[in-house]
Amino acid sequence: MTTNGADLLELALARVLAEGAASADxxxxxxxxxxxxxxxxxxxxxxxAREQTLGIRSFVEGSKGLRCAITSxxxxxxxxxxxxxxxxxxxxxxxAPDPVAGLPEDGFAREIPDLSLFAPGExxxxxxxRIQSARQAEAxxxxxxxxVTNSEGSQVxxxxxxxxxxxxxxxxGEYRTASHSLFxxxxxxxxxxxQRDYWLTVGRSLSSLEDPAQVGRRAAERALRRLGARRxxxxxxxxxxxxxxxxxxxxxxxxxxxxxxxxxxxxFLAGRLDEAIASEQVTVIDDGRLPGGLGSKPFDxxxxxxxxxxxxxxxxxxxxxxxSYSARKLELKTTGNAGRSAASAPRAMxxxxxxxxxxxxxxxxxxxxxxxxxxxxxxxxxxNPVTGDYSQGAVGFWIEAGEIVHPxxxxxxxxxxxxxxxxxxxxxxxxxxxxxxxxPSLRVARMTVAGD
Amino acid sequence: MADTPEPTSxxxxxxxxxxxxxxxxxxxxxxxxxxxxxxxxxFFEYTTQDSVSLEEGIVKSGSRHLEQGVGVRAQVxxxxxxxxxxxxxxxxxxxxxxxxxxxxxxxxRQRAVAVGxxxxxxxxxxxxxxxxxxxAVAKKVALLDAVDVYARRIDPRITQVMASLxxxxxxxxxxxxxxxxxxxxxxxxxxxxxxxxxxxxGQKREIGYQGMGGRYELxxxxxxxxxKPLVDEAARLALLNLxxxxxxxxxxxxxxxxxxxxxxxxxAIGHGLEGxxxxxxxxxxxxxxxxxxxxxxxxxxxxxxxxxRRGSLNxxxxxxxxxxxxxxEDGVLVGYLQDRLNARLMGMKPxxxxxxxxxxxxxxxxxxxxxxLAGNDDPEDILRSVEHGIYAVSLGGGQVDxxxxxxxxxxxxxxxxxxxxxxxxxxxATLIGNGPDVLQRVSRIGHDLELDxxxxxxxxxxxxxxxxxGLPTIRVDGLTVGGTEG
Numbered sequence: 035m036t037t038n039g040a041d042l043l044e045l046a047l048a049r050v051l052a053e054g055a056a057s058a059d060x061x062x063x064x065x066x067x068x069x070x071x072x073x074x075x076x077x078x079x080x081x082x083a084r085e086q087t088l089g090i091r092s093f094v095e096g097s098k099g100l101r102c103a104i105t106s107x108x109x110x111x112x113x114x115x116x117x118x119x120x121x122x123x124x125x126x127x128x129x130a131p132d133p134v135a136g137l138p139e140d141g142f143a144r145e146i147p148d149l150s151l152f153a154p155g156e157x158x159x160x161x162x163x164r165i166q167s168a169r170q171a172e173a174x175x176x177x178x179x180x181x182v183t184n185s186e187g188s189q190v191x192x193x194x195x196x197x198x199x200x201x202x203x204x205x206x207g208e209y210r211t212a213s214h215s216l217f218x219x220x221x222x223x224x225x226x227x228x229q230r231d232y233w234l235t236v237g238r239s240l241s242s243l244e245d246p247a248q249v250g251r252r253a254a255e256r257a258l259r260r261l262g263a264r265r266x267x268x269x270x271x272x273x274x275x276x277x278x279x280x281x282x283x284x285x286x287x288x289x290x291x292x293x294x295x296x297x298x299x300x301x302f303l304a305g306r307l308d309e310a311i312a313s314e315q316v317t318v319i320d321d322g323r324l325p326g327g328l329g330s331k332p333f334d335x336x337x338x339x340x341x342x343x344x345x346x347x348x349x350x351x352x353x354x355x356x357x358s359y360s361a362r363k364l365e366l367k368t369t370g371n372a373g374r375s376a377a378s379a380p381r382a383m384x385x386x387x388x389x390x391x392x393x394x395x396x397x398x399x400x401x402x403x404x405x406x407x408x409x410x411x412x413x414x415x416x417x418n419p420v421t422g423d424y425s426q427g428a429v430g431f432w433i434e435a436g437e438i439v440h441p442x443x444x445x446x447x448x449x450x451x452x453x454x455x456x457x458x459x460x461x462x463x464x465x466x467x468x469x470x471x472x473x474p475s476l477r478v479a480r481m482t483v484a485g486d
Numbered sequence: 487m488a489d490t491p492e493p494t495s496x497x498x499x500x501x502x503x504x505x506x507x508x509x510x511x512x513x514x515x516x517x518x519x520x521x522x523x524x525x526x527x528x529f530f531e532y533t534t535q536d537s538v539s540l541e542e543g544i545v546k547s548g549s550r551h552l553e554q555g556v557g558v559r560a561q562v563x564x565x566x567x568x569x570x571x572x573x574x575x576x577x578x579x580x581x582x583x584x585x586x587x588x589x590x591x592x593x594x595r596q597r598a599v600a601v602g603x604x605x606x607x608x609x610x611x612x613x614x615x616x617x618x619x620x621x622a623v624a625k626k627v628a629l630l631d632a633v634d635v636y637a638r639r640i641d642p643r644i645t646q647v648m649a650s651l652x653x654x655x656x657x658x659x660x661x662x663x664x665x666x667x668x669x670x671x672x673x674x675x676x677x678x679x680x681x682x683x684x685x686x687x688g689q690k691r692e693i694g695y696q697g698m699g700g701r702y703e704l705x706x707x708x709x710x711x712x713x714k715p716l717v718d719e720a721a722r723l724a725l726l727n728l729x730x731x732x733x734x735x736x737x738x739x740x741x742x743x744x745x746x747x748x749x750x751x752x753x754a755i756g757h758g759l760e761g762x763x764x765x766x767x768x769x770x771x772x773x774x775x776x777x778x779x780x781x782x783x784x785x786x787x788x789x790x791x792x793x794x795r796r797g798s799l800n801x802x803x804x805x806x807x808x809x810x811x812x813x814x815e816d817g818v819l820v821g822y823l824q825d826r827l828n829a830r831l832m833g834m835k836p837x838x839x840x841x842x843x844x845x846x847x848x849x850x851x852x853x854x855x856x857x858x859l860a861g862n863d864d865p866e867d868i869l870r871s872v873e874h875g876i877y878a879v880s881l882g883g884g885q886v887d888x889x890x891x892x893x894x895x896x897x898x899x900x901x902x903x904x905x906x907x908x909x910x911x912x913x914x915a916t917l918i919g920n921g922p923d924v925l926q927r928v929s930r931i932g933h934d935l936e937l938d939x940x941x942x943x944x945x946x947x948x949x950x951x952x953x954x955x956g957l958p959t960i961r962v963d964g965l966t967v968g969g970t971e972g
Binding site for chain 1: 538541542544545546547548549550551552553554555563564565566567568569570571572573585588589623624627645646648682684690691692693727733735736737766767768770846848882883884885886887888889890892893894895896913914915916917918919920966967968969970971972
């Protein structure tokens with residue numbers, strides 16, 4: 035990483051202002067990326083690169099507010115930077131003035147805390163070592179059982195990024211992040227039935243990752259237990275989500291508490307602030323400053339300090355997720371949740387968002403369920419944030435008298451997200467971070483399962 | 487714009503913009519062959535993407551993104567090494583080539599590579615007078631303003647209108663060690679309209695979405711004859727859903743309407759017939775070539791050569807000309823979708839389906855435009871034939887588990903069918919089925935084949951590419967409908 039980021043941003047901002055912009059910001063993202071996959075004993079692919087993108091956002095004075103445009107480029111030659119700066123201002127002049135548009139007026143981060151997002155001793159990493167991890171996971175998955183007959187492979191990813199952000203009002207900040215992952219997806223077969231499943235580990239440092247052989251074995255165990263899956267009759271029963279599927283419910287919640295969906299009236303939770311929207315057992319927190327968190331960052335995409343926000347407090351909707359634009363639209367304050375890629379406008383996004391764990395193990399929750407469905411994988415896009423209606427394809431296990439009886443597939447589960455959140459009646463202690471949104475096992479008291 | 491190239495050849499553009507000639511390109515490939523590899527290729531891309539979007543009655547934002555880069559790939563056996571760079575210089579290319587070739591061990595005898603030729607693809611499916619990214623932004627803004635005004639006059643219950651117009655101009659150059667040298671210029675335009683309706687009591691909200699696009703002149707989207715029906719449709723869906731009843735749950739007969747419901751084919755069988763999964767034996771369709779996988783009368787094709795369609799390409803992202811590939815003929819599995827690597831490993835021919843999202847991605851077998859050929863049944867008769875079921879007219883997205891064959895897609899507009907008559911509109915729900923047998927349950931095929939309006943995006947292994955689908959009205963006996971009413 036050789037570019038002097040701050041200088042480049044200064045050049046871009048100066049050019050935009052010279053073209054007549056009233057204010058502007060710019061972001062540079064540089065990344066070193068590696069991806070490699072091993073399948074069986076063979077390397078499937080190895081992919082490496084250095085990427086860079088510069089994004090410029092300019093605001094031009096209009097009669098009733100500011101006109102806003104964004105340009106970006108992966109070509110950072112000086113003449114291209116000058117050109118996209120000029121194009122940005124020219125484009126803004128063609129856009130309607132928006133009385134609410136603009137940079138945050140104040141509140142910029144004064145300090146840039148070290149959030150352990152990068153382990154300096156691990157960079158540059160050895161490509162061979164990472165491929166070796168994939169080999170170990172793959173070998174362990176394949177050796178786990180004779181019924182492991184094939185695989186989609188075991189894949190590693192490593193990414194080192196540097197993010198530099200500057201505004202025309204004088205803020206300049208930068209930070210570095212790393213993320214590493216290992217994913218294994220074996221295929222098992224028996225009597226003509228073929229099933230797959232996966233396991234993965236993700237972290238900011240290589241040393242925080244789960245042991246590769248264990249990743250492979252867990253993936254194989256998950257696939258093996260799906261053999262013999264069958265359908266079940268249509269019914270209404272309690273549905274348990276495991277720590278791999280429960281975060282998807284929070285993902286849907288995030289869509290609905292996003293400031294943009296709220297001010298547009300495109301969320302069933304618009305206008306519900308301070309109301310009870312979930313069971314009293316439910317507390318959801320967004321915190322951008324968890325050390326080593328996969329969604330942590332010292333400042334957000336508008337230079338505002340990240341912070342801890344309680345989104346749902348014991349069932350009550352306590353806060354939306356906001357950047358400065360959606361906050362102004364709703365006459366609220368930003369929650370420091372602006373996120374953007376170099377090529378997009380800031381938007382409200384979660385940082386590290388999780389549902390507070392309870393005291394039960396998943397086994398306890400299953401044991402306390404007389405008849406129900408444990409869901410271990412969901413497929414589809416069956417959630418409507420405007421209405422809250424929910425309907426997804428599901429894979430999992432049928433529970434009778436507190437015990438798992440057989441694997442289940444080719445069924446759907448359906449309900450309304452509001453009803454689902456309100457009827458959560460058991461929460462696990464098994465919070466697992468595999469991304470920016472995490473949730474422990476949880477049980478929804480009643481959903482419709484469609485099958486035979 | 488002065489440097490706009492001829493519509494079907496990107497070669498002159500890359501030559502002048504980056505000072506690349508056949509000799510320097512050959513030198514880069516020769517660098518890759520310093521190790522014992524089977525094949526190497528270079529993929530150059532220079533893409534401009536513009537968008538403008540409207541909400542709350544004003545066009546609030548505009549953007550322009552420039553993506554340039556080059557990917558260098560080396561193949562040996564099943565292995566692929568890939569390195570890419572945002573900087574397009576011969577020095578960078580040679581560096582990338584030595585990174586990519588590292589998947590092969592040892593050294594090889596020096597090999598001379600020759601590249602040459604016209605560089606123009608055999609097809610010319612989307613010749614344009616003007617690149618969509620060169621249309622004045624004021625025209626695009628005026629279109630979105632007109633959409634907003636028009637939509638709000640349709641009904642007082644319409645409370646929010648969101649619209650966007652996206653234009654892409656993608657220039658490619660593919661150079662390979664077998665001598666391939668081919669370029670393409672791929673335009674792509676798309677108009678999206680989302681309408682939110684709120685009932686009179688202000689309690690209930692619903693959303694209607696419609697989009698259209700393809701590889702054609704952006705001017706076509708500016709025509710009110712084109713966009714007004716689209717806006718009408720989005721508004722109709724939002725208003726209709728305000729009165730929708732909960733969808734039933736359970737297994738029943740389903741009639742799928744023509745056009746976009748072809749996503750059923752894309753999910754249920756299309757992915758399962760991609761060469762990579764079949765070469766690895768991980769698809770529910772693996773080893774089933776020549777077997778009956780659909781009812782008699784069902785013929786499914788993938789066709790990348792339809793003029794101006796969103797899923798069409800003159801050449802795929804490996805330089806292979808696109809073609810019409812029959813996947814299922816009269817119910818029997820007859821074809822796979824192939825890229826070069828999987829075709830070579832399976833001893834088959836590439837089918838022009840090697841696609842990638844960008845220079846930052848490895849190509850994979852992907853669909854283009856996938857559809858079922860028309861049958862002989864009258865669509866009205868098909869509806870009348872159902873005693874108890876649902877009629878699914880408009881669908882959302884879908885997904886498939888390749889290995890188990892289970893697939894889902896979501897329904898946005900549906901009606902109950904009782905004794906052959908259409909009943910009340912139903913709320914959206916997910917439908918689930920099993921790929922290898924769902925087409926065996928197709929009992930009626932309409933004569934009304936339609937292709938979708940040009941909005942499909944297919945995701946695979948983290949890569950998105952534009953695709954098309956199509957379907958005549960069909961009846962499927964026994965699909966599981968994921969509603970809430972028992």
